[in-house]
Amino acid sequence: xxxxxxxxxxKIIEKRQSVAFWxxxxxxxxxxxxxxxxxxxxxxxxxQFQNNGVVDDSQxxxxxxxxxxxxxxxxxxxxxxxxxxxxxxxxxxxSPQGYxxxxxxxxxxxxx
Amino acid sequence: xxPVQSPQxxxxxxxxxxxxxxxxxxxxxxxxxxxQKHGEAPVFLMILLKGGEQKGHEKISASFNEKKQxxxxxxxxxxxxxxxxxxxxxxxxxxxxxxxxxxGQGTILTVHP
Numbered sequence: 001x002x003x004x005x006x007x008x009x010x011k012i013i014e015k016r017q018s019v020a021f022w023x024x025x026x027x028x029x030x031x032x033x034x035x036x037x038x039x040x041x042x043x044x045x046x047x048q049f050q051n052n053g054v055v056d057d058s059q060x061x062x063x064x065x066x067x068x069x070x071x072x073x074x075x076x077x078x079x080x081x082x083x084x085x086x087x088x089x090x091x092x093x094x095s096p097q098g099y100x101x102x103x104x105x106x107x108x109x110x111x112x
Numbered sequence: 113x114x115p116v117q118s119p120q121x122x123x124x125x126x127x128x129x130x131x132x133x134x135x136x137x138x139x140x141x142x143x144x145x146x147x148q149k150h151g152e153a154p155v156f157l158m159i160l161l162k163g164g165e166q167k168g169h170e171k172i173s174a175s176f177n178e179k180k181q182x183x184x185x186x187x188x189x190x191x192x193x194x195x196x197x198x199x200x201x202x203x204x205x206x207x208x209x210x211x212x213x214x215x216g217q218g219t220i221l222t223v224h225p
Contacts, residue, residue: 004153031211042114042199042215043154056212091153098211100144103153 002026004104006092012110018080021107025073025094032069033101034077035091043091049075082111113137115202117216124223129188132219134200136181143176143183144201144213147194154199158185162205187221195223 005024013019025032030051035043046065048056051072060067064083069075079086089108093101115136122130134143142161146154160166160176160183173186187194197220201213 033211040218042201042218044215045212048212095211099142099159100156101146101211101213102156105153 004092004094004102006090006104006107008107009105010108010110012112013082015084015111016081018078019082019109020076020078021090021092021109023075023077023092023104025075025092026096026102029094029096029102030072031095031098032075033093033095034067034075035093037089037091037106039088046077079109082109084111087111114214115200115216117198117200117219119219120217121220122222124190124194124221126190126192126223126225128190128223129186130190130221132185132187132198132200132221134183134185134202134216136202138181138202138204140176140178140181140202141205142203143174144203145172145174145183145185146199146201146215147196148199148218149196157198190221190223192223192225195221197221 007022032049034046037043046060047067049069052069067077087110089106091106092104095101115134118133144159145157148154157172158174176183197218199215199218201215
């Protein structure tokens with residue numbers, strides 16, 4: 001069974017630029033999560049999808065972050081414009097029934 | 113509110129045991145445990161549900177005290193492969209956003225030969 005795929009794996013941008021991350025969850029997993037993990041901290045949930053609908057985005061900085069999940073499968077997370085404090089690893093996870101979560105390898109973002 | 117993990121770091125020799133604790137100030141529906149190795153994604157270890165149900169690896173054991181909103185992860189006869197950062201993730205009673213986890217700050221476990 002293929003795992004959660006994410007791309008790119010690394011990204012370096014300057015502040016005020018925009019960036020997008022892509023996630024392909026495990027086939028058949030209805031629930032998809034985007035997390036932000038700052039170095040030395042636990043993952044912080046940004047947004048949660050159930051199929052193609054948003055069920056929780058209470059911690060998503062909506063003035064600069066946006067996310068969508070087309071057709072209930074792939075998802076993209078966008079930051080525009082980026083700030084220095086957005087430097088982190090962005091993790092995508094999927095879950096078949098909202099219990100155990102399977103994480104992708106993450107995208108390491110550096111904002112200079 | 114973020115759950116609190118203790119200790120922050122543990123150093124063991126192979127074969128020794130360790131206990132990692134996770135405490136929440138909120139009533140919980142479930143507690144999840146994940147292990148993350150340096151530069152890698154978190155890997156699911158175990159979930160403990162309110163009511164006593166558990167799902168996870170056979171070689172990992174954990175407990176969930178529903179009254180105290182505390183969970184403990186027990187690592188026995190540690191191996192070098194156990195090294196990593198352990199995170200607990202807590203879930204409050206389910207509404208529409210089931211599976212929403214709040215992670216603790218992590219416990220760094222280092223196992224030496």
